[in-house]
Amino acid sequence: xxxxxxxxxxxxxxxxxxxxxxxxxxxxxxxxxxxxxxxxxxxxxxxxxxxxxxxxxxxxxxxxxxxxxxxxxxxxxxxxxxxxxxxxxxxxxxxxxxxxxxxxxxxxxxxxxxxxxxxxxxxxxxxxxxxxxxxxxxxxxxxxxxxxxxxxxxxxxxxxxxxxxxxxxxxxxxxxxxxxxxxxxxxxxxxxxxxxxxxxxxxxxxxxxxxxxxxxxxxxxxxxxxxxxxxxxxxxxxxxxxxxxxxxxxxxxxxxxxxxxxxxxxxxxxxxxxxxxxxxxxxxxxxxxxxxxxxxxxxxxxxxxxxxxxxxxxxxxxxxx
Numbered sequence: 035x036x037x038x039x040x041x042x043x044x045x046x047x048x049x050x051x052x053x054x055x056x057x058x059x060x061x062x063x064x065x066x067x068x069x070x071x072x073x074x075x076x077x078x079x080x081x082x083x084x085x086x087x088x089x090x091x092x093x094x095x096x097x098x099x100x101x102x103x104x105x106x107x108x109x110x111x112x113x114x115x116x117x118x119x120x121x122x123x124x125x126x127x128x129x130x131x132x133x134x135x136x137x138x139x140x141x142x143x144x145x146x147x148x149x150x151x152x153x154x155x156x157x158x159x160x161x162x163x164x165x166x167x168x169x170x171x172x173x174x175x176x177x178x179x180x181x182x183x184x185x186x187x188x189x190x191x192x193x194x195x196x197x198x199x200x201x202x203x204x205x206x207x208x209x210x211x212x213x214x215x216x217x218x219x220x221x222x223x224x225x226x227x228x229x230x231x232x233x234x235x236x237x238x239x240x241x242x243x244x245x246x247x248x249x250x251x252x253x254x255x256x257x258x259x260x261x262x263x264x265x266x267x268x269x270x271x272x273x274x275x276x277x278x279x280x281x282x283x284x285x286x287x288x289x290x291x292x293x294x295x296x297x298x299x300x301x302x303x304x305x306x307x308x309x310x311x312x313x314x315x316x317x318x319x320x321x322x323x324x325x326x327x328x329x330x331x332x333x334x335x336x337x338x339x340x341x342x343x344x345x346x347x348x349x350x351x352x353x354x355x
Contacts, residue, residue: 089103113145293315321347
């Protein structure tokens, strides 16, 4: 029976087989673009594959865990891996970081002969950084492998995408994700998986961050509003205090749930969305998406004003006075 690294999740086994087979046939491309929805295990998968690439004594399709390369990686001081991510207090990967990467690529590998570059998330590169990376992707030096991870590949330059082999990492089937969460001992796993739109690792992270308690608070506020027990002015401030990103993400998830089949309402407020006309729901979803795009673009939004606009939209749909 084939065994897999513990941090490669079951729904990603086919992708792992695909890449390891390419390795065994010496057909692994120098540039890989691993795309996935948030919360399905792309980061963990990529780290595991980097370990396999740098392992000097792999066991079939697994890193051995005990060679010099594996031990150096475990101690986070392997000289032949370079990881790029936004610097602290920044949302973007900047050109200065790519220049440091260029120096790494130009140097000779010190261990197995391979070097690995992990860029996660790759869509965080600004235009200058992405352009500066192109030459390395076009003309990789020696056995240098670039592993780019993206949950928003549409934000990547076309020139970056064209120089990489894309490896889509699937979102698990509902039953797969639920089974994994149950194995982890997550309480109310089905409801939480629905809130996280089928992404199991998002459930695990949100549980640690207290996100579900905040979602419950948001649902409670909206229920009070939609049943006319509290006014817009009464709930706008406490809803805003939950954080604009959470409010937009959660409302989008609820509307998406109301549009999906089977519909799994978690609260009265969410169930009421299922009573709305589909066209109205689609317009609401598009409005939420537009607000989220502005937020992601770094536009300095007035959070309470955005929340109030959203509440007005909901009030209009539910014909609240």
